[in-house]
Amino acid sequence: MNNPPTIILISPQMGENIGAAARVMLNFGVTELRLVAPRDGWPNQKAIETARNAVQVIENTKVFPTLAEAAFDISRIYATTARPRDMVKTVYTPRKCAEAILQTTEKSAIVFGAEQSGLSNEDIVLADAIVTIPVAPIYTSLNLAQAVSILCYEWFTAGDTTPPENLDTGKYGLASKIELTSMFEHLEQELDKSGFFKVLDKRPNMVRNIRNIFVRAGLTEQDVRTIRGLIKSLTKTK
Amino acid sequence: MNNPPTIILISPQMGENIGAAARVMLNFGVTELRLVAPRDGWPNQKAIETARNAVQVIENTKVFPTLAEAAFDISRIYATTARPRDMVKTVYTPRKCAEAILQTTEKSAIVFGAEQSGLSNEDIVLADAIVTIPVAPIYTSLNLAQAVSILCYEWFTAGDTTPPENLDTGKYGLASKIELTSMFEHLEQELDKSGFFKVLDKRPNMVRNIRNIFVRAGLTEQDVRTIRGLIKSLTKTK
Numbered sequence: 001m002n003n004p005p006t007i008i009l010i011s012p013q014m015g016e017n018i019g020a021a022a023r024v025m026l027n028f029g030v031t032e033l034r035l036v037a038p039r040d041g042w043p044n045q046k047a048i049e050t051a052r053n054a055v056q057v058i059e060n061t062k063v064f065p066t067l068a069e070a071a072f073d074i075s076r077i078y079a080t081t082a083r084p085r086d087m088v089k090t091v092y093t094p095r096k097c098a099e100a101i102l103q104t105t106e107k108s109a110i111v112f113g114a115e116q117s118g119l120s121n122e123d124i125v126l127a128d129a130i131v132t133i134p135v136a137p138i139y140t141s142l143n144l145a146q147a148v149s150i151l152c153y154e155w156f157t158a159g160d161t162t163p164p165e166n167l168d169t170g171k172y173g174l175a176s177k178i179e180l181t182s183m184f185e186h187l188e189q190e191l192d193k194s195g196f197f198k199v200l201d202k203r204p205n206m207v208r209n210i211r212n213i214f215v216r217a218g219l220t221e222q223d224v225r226t227i228r229g230l231i232k233s234l235t236k237t238k
Numbered sequence: 239m240n241n242p243p244t245i246i247l248i249s250p251q252m253g254e255n256i257g258a259a260a261r262v263m264l265n266f267g268v269t270e271l272r273l274v275a276p277r278d279g280w281p282n283q284k285a286i287e288t289a290r291n292a293v294q295v296i297e298n299t300k301v302f303p304t305l306a307e308a309a310f311d312i313s314r315i316y317a318t319t320a321r322p323r324d325m326v327k328t329v330y331t332p333r334k335c336a337e338a339i340l341q342t343t344e345k346s347a348i349v350f351g352a353e354q355s356g357l358s359n360e361d362i363v364l365a366d367a368i369v370t371i372p373v374a375p376i377y378t379s380l381n382l383a384q385a386v387s388i389l390c391y392e393w394f395t396a397g398d399t400t401p402p403e404n405l406d407t408g409k410y411g412l413a414s415k416i417e418l419t420s421m422f423e424h425l426e427q428e429l430d431k432s433g434f435f436k437v438l439d440k441r442p443n444m445v446r447n448i449r450n451i452f453v454r455a456g457l458t459e460q461d462v463r464t465i466r467g468l469i470k471s472l473t474k475t476k
Binding site: 027028093133138141150165166 | 324331379410
């Protein structure tokens with residue numbers, strides 16, 4: 001996966017948030033962090049502690065006096081903001097922003113404002129698009145590192161090829177249908193012997209329901225052996 | 239948006255992580271948090287502080303001794319884990335999990351393990367599916383609250399109808415094409431007068447390029463008035 005976005009934090013206040021942002025950036029393969037005028041200076045011990053094993057991101061972080069300087073080599077700026085501004089700008093969802101970044105070979109940056117105040121209009125005007133994270137009206141104030149996380153996660157998943165759904169069968173393969181049928185017949189013979197099917201008219205429907213339970217369970221070869229052993233054990237006691 | 243998942247944290251260690259999880263849950267409209275055997279007991283002052291304005295989620299949090307008891311009214315359990323287990327289970331991406339939750343009217347829970355150790359196989363066996371958050375191989379250890387955030391974000395966006403891209407034009411509408419053309423003609427007349435087009439053969443191509451700059455900018459009616467004023471001002475000085 002190439003060309004991850006640069007993350008630029010404007011006037012971040014809490015070292016913990018800078019460190020947590022660095023950590024989650026690296027979780028999603030985003031490695032370049034730049035700061036504009038961090039409140040408590042730089043380096044910041046709290047940021048180092050919170051970054052945990054992503055301390056390499058913190059060590060490579062550069063500090064700049066303004067966004068224009070921090071974005072010296074950036075061709076596309078995406079500004080995260082929740083509030084609509086009285087400004088003509090395209091507004092992207094995080095997912096759309098991730099696609100836009102992935103589709104270009106130019107260097108992109110995602111910019112985040114300070115914890116309390118967010119981005120200034122002077123910073124937003126430099127942005128090619130605004131990105132707004134959809135949130136519930138009941139509580140719209142996202143933690144800074146959580147906002148960084150959502151954008152980095154979307155960027156990473158936009159280029160990720162993991163299938164949405166996948167059956168992990170461990171070390172055994174799924175049972176073949178012949179193995180299943182043989183197990184069903186074994187079970188049904190024993191149920192016949194034990195007098196389970198009291199009303200013979202209902203037998204076909206009950207057999208279908210019982211077979212369906214095991215089909216839905218997606219048994220492996222090992223599971224079939226286990227169930228067969230279980231049937232043998234239960235019938236032996238009589 | 240109805241039927242949000244219940245979030246269940248098994249043996250969480252840090253109050254800060256519980257509070258941060260509660261905060262980001264409420265950001266994405268997820269309100270029901272349950273804990274199984276939190277290390278430092280309950281209530282937890284650090285959790286209350288970190289939850290900020292989501293303290294209502296913390297106040298309604300119930301504590302249980304086991305996952306089976308915490309999930310007493312839950313029909314579908316999704317277990318978040320990074321490691322493959324030697325177990326036959328369907329593995330979902332967070333996005334697929336969100337869709338599955340949204341498509342059912344049954345009560346679902348997403349379960350998260352302790353910070354260091356994750357979920358035990360005993361807990362995972364109760365789950366209908368495993369959810370694995372895709373991460374970069376360079377640093378796979380996600381903070382607990384960040385993991386909660388990704389799942390809640392995916393659930394919220396699965397039901398969110400925000401268009402991926404939207405032009406915010408502020409209080410002015412976009413300029414009509416006749417206003418644009420009139421502005422172009424004004425500009426080109428002034429450029430002709432000033433001798434800007436030194437080689438007449440190149441004029442059509444240069445006009446096209448200049449018009450294209452302004453078309454790409456997506457001007458509002460107010461922008462057109464501003465540019466016209468700007469041309470007038472620049473030409474007045476000669």
